Amino acid sequence: MGPGRDAPALLIQTPKRGSGEWGFMARYLKTPLTALGLIAAAALAGCSTTGTDGETASTRAPTTASGEAPYASTYKPYPGRPTALVGATIYDGRGQRIDNGTVLFRDGKVVAVGDASLATTGYDRIDGTGKFVTPGVIDIHSHLGDYPTPSVDAHSDGNEATSPMTPEVWAEHSVWPQDPGFTRALANGGVTALQILPGSANLTGGRSVTLKNVSSRTVQGMKFPGAPYGMKMACGENPKRVYGGRGRMPSTRMGNFAVNRQMWLDAQAYDGKKRDLGKETLKGVLDGDILIHNHCYRADEMALVMDMAKEMGYKVTAFHHAVEAYKIGDLLRENDVCSAIWADWYGFKMEAYDGILENAAFLRQAGACVVIHSDDANGIQRLNQEAAKAQAAGRRAGIDIPDAEVVGWFTYNAAKAMGIEEMTGSLEAGKMADVVLWNGDPLSVYSRPEKVWVDGALLFDAMDRKRRPVSDFELGQPGEGDVK
Amino acid sequence: MNRFSLLLAGAAAALAGAAAALAGPLAAQDFAITNATVATGDGSDPVENATVVVRGGRVVAAGSGVAVPAGVQTIDGAGSWVTPGLVASVTSLGLWDVGAVSESNDTSAGNSPFSAALDVAPAINPNSQHILVHRAAGVTRAASVTMPSSSIFGGQGSIIDLGADMNPITRARAFQVVTLGESGARLAGGSRASTHALFRNALREANQFGEDGQIPGVASRPAEQSTGDDLPIDPRLADNQTERGDDSLLTRFDAAALVPVVRGEQQLYVMVERASDILATLALKRDFPRLDMVLVGASEGWLVAREIAAANVPVIADGLDDLPTNFEELASTQSNIGRMVKAGVRVAINAAAMENPRNLNQYAGNLVALSRVPGADGLSWGQAFATITSVPAQISGLSGRAGMLTPGGMGDVVMWDGDPLEVGSMPTRVFIDGVEQPLENHQSRLKDRYRDLDTSDLPKGYDW
Numbered sequence: 001m002g003p004g005r006d007a008p009a010l011l012i013q014t015p016k017r018g019s020g021e022w023g024f025m026a027r028y029l030k031t032p033l034t035a036l037g038l039i040a041a042a043a044l045a046g047c048s049t050t051g052t053d054g055e056t057a058s059t060r061a062p063t064t065a066s067g068e069a070p071y072a073s074t075y076k077p078y079p080g081r082p083t084a085l086v087g088a089t090i091y092d093g094r095g096q097r098i099d100n101g102t103v104l105f106r107d108g109k110v111v112a113v114g115d116a117s118l119a120t121t122g123y124d125r126i127d128g129t130g131k132f133v134t135p136g137v138i139d140i141h142s143h144l145g146d147y148p149t150p151s152v153d154a155h156s157d158g159n160e161a162t163s164p165m166t167p168e169v170w171a172e173h174s175v176w177p178q179d180p181g182f183t184r185a186l187a188n189g190g191v192t193a194l195q196i197l198p199g200s201a202n203l204t205g206g207r208s209v210t211l212k213n214v215s216s217r218t219v220q221g222m223k224f225p226g227a228p229y230g231m232k233m234a235c236g237e238n239p240k241r242v243y244g245g246r247g248r249m250p251s252t253r254m255g256n257f258a259v260n261r262q263m264w265l266d267a268q269a270y271d272g273k274k275r276d277l278g279k280e281t282l283k284g285v286l287d288g289d290i291l292i293h294n295h296c297y298r299a300d301e302m303a304l305v306m307d308m309a310k311e312m313g314y315k316v317t318a319f320h321h322a323v324e325a326y327k328i329g330d331l332l333r334e335n336d337v338c339s340a341i342w343a344d345w346y347g348f349k350m351e352a353y354d355g356i357l358e359n360a361a362f363l364r365q366a367g368a369c370v371v372i373h374s375d376d377a378n379g380i381q382r383l384n385q386e387a388a389k390a391q392a393a394g395r396r397a398g399i400d401i402p403d404a405e406v407v408g409w410f411t412y413n414a415a416k417a418m419g420i421e422e423m424t425g426s427l428e429a430g431k432m433a434d435v436v437l438w439n440g441d442p443l444s445v446y447s448r449p450e451k452v453w454v455d456g457a458l459l460f461d462a463m464d465r466k467r468r469p470v471s472d473f474e475l476g477q478p479g480e481g482d483v484k
Numbered sequence: 485m486n487r488f489s490l491l492l493a494g495a496a497a498a499l500a501g502a503a504a505a506l507a508g509p510l511a512a513q514d515f516a517i518t519n520a521t522v523a524t525g526d527g528s529d530p531v532e533n534a535t536v537v538v539r540g541g542r543v544v545a546a547g548s549g550v551a552v553p554a555g556v557q558t559i560d561g562a563g564s565w566v567t568p569g570l571v572a573s574v575t576s577l578g579l580w581d582v583g584a585v586s587e588s589n590d591t592s593a594g595n596s597p598f599s600a601a602l603d604v605a606p607a608i609n610p611n612s613q614h615i616l617v618h619r620a621a622g623v624t625r626a627a628s629v630t631m632p633s634s635s636i637f638g639g640q641g642s643i644i645d646l647g648a649d650m651n652p653i654t655r656a657r658a659f660q661v662v663t664l665g666e667s668g669a670r671l672a673g674g675s676r677a678s679t680h681a682l683f684r685n686a687l688r689e690a691n692q693f694g695e696d697g698q699i700p701g702v703a704s705r706p707a708e709q710s711t712g713d714d715l716p717i718d719p720r721l722a723d724n725q726t727e728r729g730d731d732s733l734l735t736r737f738d739a740a741a742l743v744p745v746v747r748g749e750q751q752l753y754v755m756v757e758r759a760s761d762i763l764a765t766l767a768l769k770r771d772f773p774r775l776d777m778v779l780v781g782a783s784e785g786w787l788v789a790r791e792i793a794a795a796n797v798p799v800i801a802d803g804l805d806d807l808p809t810n811f812e813e814l815a816s817t818q819s820n821i822g823r824m825v826k827a828g829v830r831v832a833i834n835a836a837a838m839e840n841p842r843n844l845n846q847y848a849g850n851l852v853a854l855s856r857v858p859g860a861d862g863l864s865w866g867q868a869f870a871t872i873t874s875v876p877a878q879i880s881g882l883s884g885r886a887g888m889l890t891p892g893g894m895g896d897v898v899m900w901d902g903d904p905l906e907v908g909s910m911p912t913r914v915f916i917d918g919v920e921q922p923l924e925n926h927q928s929r930l931k932d933r934y935r936d937l938d939t940s941d942l943p944k945g946y947d948w
Contacts, residue, residue, distance in 0.1 A: 149808050149809050149810075150808050150810050150811060151809050151810060152811075180808055181807055184807060188806070188818070237584070327944075328937075329937060330937050342839075344840075344843070346617075346840075347583065347613070347614065347840075348583040348584060349583060349584035349585075350582050350584065350585055352582075353926075354926075354930055355927070356931050356934075357927070357931075358931050362934060362935070366937060378804065378805075379839075381804075382850075385846060385850075385907045388907040388908050389907045389908050391908065392907065392909070392910070393908070396910060397931060397935060440856075443907075444907070445846055445849030445850060445852075445853060445906050445907045446849060446852055446856070448853055448854075448856070462858055462859075463858055465858075465859055474808070474814075477808070477814045478759070478784070478787060478814055479814065479815035482815070482817050482819070482859075483818070483819055483854075483857060483858075483859045483860040484816075484817050
């Protein structure tokens with residue numbers, strides 16, 4: 001029954017849990033366990049981005065002897081046809097909706113987005129009447145590849161849970177490109193880019209990696225060119241339980257902070273003369289090149305973490321699993337920190353006890369940035385539905401949020417919090433042609449991706465049974481190439 | 485009376501008042517909901533401009549052209565959908581507060597000396613926040629049970645209602661749980677071969693014990709619960725001195741608990757995923773012909789759907805599993821349920837295979853979505869809705885009584901603000917046995933408190 005086997009409390013609720021928080025708990029718990037424009041722009045402005053203009057982490061990362069970034073991306077876009085999607089309802093990811101719209105892309109880039117008057121000469125026309133077009137879906141919090149399926153111990157590569165601080169590990173060194181979960185995220189979820197994070201056993205879990213959701217023999221072949229690195233941190237129950245349970249620091253929340261603060265002080269003193277993998281990453285954070293993605297549930301702890309960031313001279317880009325973010329939407333807005341959240345997870349651990357369906361809507365009402373994330377190999381296939389649930393909860397509470405803005409919760413806002421918003425996350429001329437054609441309203445349970453393009457290459461087509469990736473692992477197995 | 489006594493008396497009066505407000509008498513109402521879109525849960529498509537009539541806690545009529553009896557309160561359902569309450573199977577509702585807080589968690593008993601003998605009925609807490617939250621999400625009945633952890637047997641599950649009263653049990657000891665797949669093999673010592681040996685031996689011991697102990701097979705005393713008219717006796721409490729062989733593996737209590745299983749008087753929920761494990765499970769009927777089995781999980785069920793249908797064994801299936809989470813689910817696909825239904829299998833969606841059971845309707849909606857995907861097998865709206873209402877009710881022994889708006893059925897009625905299978909639709913009113921239910925809970929109170937962040941006059945702690 002998967003990773004929940006030794007966590008019976010969770011097993012009954014979620015015997016099929018992917019990985020992430022659930023995989024973590026299974027492993028470590030010893031006990032059971034359409035208004036356009038202004039409104040949208042204002043809401044989206046809450047999102048934070050990387051510090052230094054125009055300079056990505058990959059240019060400042062440690063280099064190989066030959067001066068190149070190590071483990072560099074070898075991803076190259078696949079060929080695609082010049083394509084015109086016509087007649088569909090378009091959500092551009094930045095709050096704009098165009099009925100009977102047209103999207104043009106060629107050579108991997110979006111050429112134009114507009115109404116039916118756009119000329120389509122020289123493009124293959126695809127009739128999208130009755131259908132919807134959005135930017136490719138982006139998941140800011142995934143463990144595909146580092147907690148892949150099958151979820152066997154031999155695949156448990158997401159937590160280097162041997163020290164509370166492991167800034168020296170890089171998630172890309174754990175990613176198994178043959179994880180079948182990537183293919184489900186593409187075909188059922190329309191996911192074109194995703195951030196793979198280390199787990200949350202450690203206060204500082206290591207570097208994340210941002211991937212194109214394109215099948216590859218190597219992780220380098222999936223790495224998103226030019227994406228900044230992130231660094232995973234975790235506050236609260238997990239680190240203190242894992243290390244306190246071993247009789248070492250931290251065993252309390254105050255211990256969590258003490259260990260973190262000393263780590264930053266030590267990093268500030270790093271001069272780079274003798275290479276130190278961990279401090280290179282921490283220095284990257286202090287320099288604003290590496291973005292902090294901080295697992296944190298409770299409102300009071302998030303407020304303390306934001307003060308720690310001020311004390312130590314770094315910035316938190318996003319709180320992940322922020323189930324209590326709604327209690328401090330004003331603080332999050334003032335500090336320009338995004339909240340990456342589920343729609344409705346609650347109750348599985350003490351710090352998740354106050355989860356409410358209105359979290360996203362209340363954050364948006366406070367002018368703070370909302371990102372819908374999965375942390376789950378199943379949930380990543382339905383980020384659109386999760387966003388719709390959160391939107392509906394807002395509507396019942398008297399907060400009407402336009403569909404076009406809600407689509408931004410799983411496209412542009414995610415891209416912005418990952419520092420790739422100049423390249424993808426919205427349908428705008430010059431950006432990567434990462435596009436989903438949905439067979440209906442993406443905020444409806446009844447809709448599914450019909451076609452998905454990454455950099456203008458058609459990589460999933462529901463109408464063509466061979467136009468879907470099949471992992472090495474699934475070849476020759478029952479159900480190979482099934483719709484899944 | 486001194487000042488201190490006065491204070492005490494005042495406090496007692498205040499507490500009594502608060503208690504009365506909290507536990508105010510809830511009575512079954514006679515009511516009719518008119519002008520609504522009504523889905524009866526029987527597999528048919530919804531009907532517009534229809535009426536549902538409930539009297540004396542029971543459904544009297546549902547459909548179009550239904551007249552409202554004189555003197556019955558009428559609720560205008562214009563713009564609403566009306567359905568039977570959702571039936572969630574399998575769940576842990578009422579058995580835990582916080583998953584990772586072990587002292588609040590009764591969902592398994594890995595250190596217990598007993599396994600099959602475990603009975604959740606006395607452990608169900610009707611005041612659990614999860615019951616309150618799920619009641620507000622339209623779930624009115626559920627099957628709750630402890631999960632196998634000290635042995636391949638998990639214990640005896642109850643069918644419960646989610647009503648705001650202190651009597652949650654609809655049917656106690658409704659079913660036993662056993663796990664026969666990967667996890668069963670680990671619990672049995674490391675191999676499926678051992679699982680089957682343990683299982684067969686357990687039923688053999690139970691059969692022998694039942695005969696030697698002359699444990700009666702039918703109720704010999706009045707039912708314990710007024711709502712449950714078909715409760716069997718509890719064979720664990722049979723007071724006998726029957727000798728048992730020296731090589732008995734089961735405790736006397738566990739053996740007694742399995743007597744109704746081997747006799748087919750209590751359902752056996754078998755957790756199993758792999759196609760070959762499913763066939764091996766169906767084959768148990770050759771040796772134990774009276775077993776009344778239900779498959780739970782069955783992610784590879786579509787590969788052996790004809791065999792499951794031929795055996796007339798219902799399935800509580802994982803709704804959207806499509807990953808090879810382990811080696812017993814390599815063929816899992818979201819089309820699993822659609823393919824099994826097409827083959828004639830009775831299928832309910834497993835509430836345990838999702839984040840929490842309130843996502844049952846989202847999962848059912850996804851099965852409808854699959855009907856529009858080339859190569860996939862989905863369900864019609866009516867079929868999908870039945871997988872979370874009438875089919876799980878039928879499996880739970882409540883055929884024609886719950887999960888369906890049918891004359892004589894329980895007055896479990898939910899009014900929704902939209903299509904109940906669409907993400908984001910929520911109940912506006914919930915009735916259980918004809919009693920209108922409060923929809924407040926910890927989450928709704930937090931929502932009320934944090935609707936704004938204004939603390940200019942007083943801290944948030946005073947906002948309640």
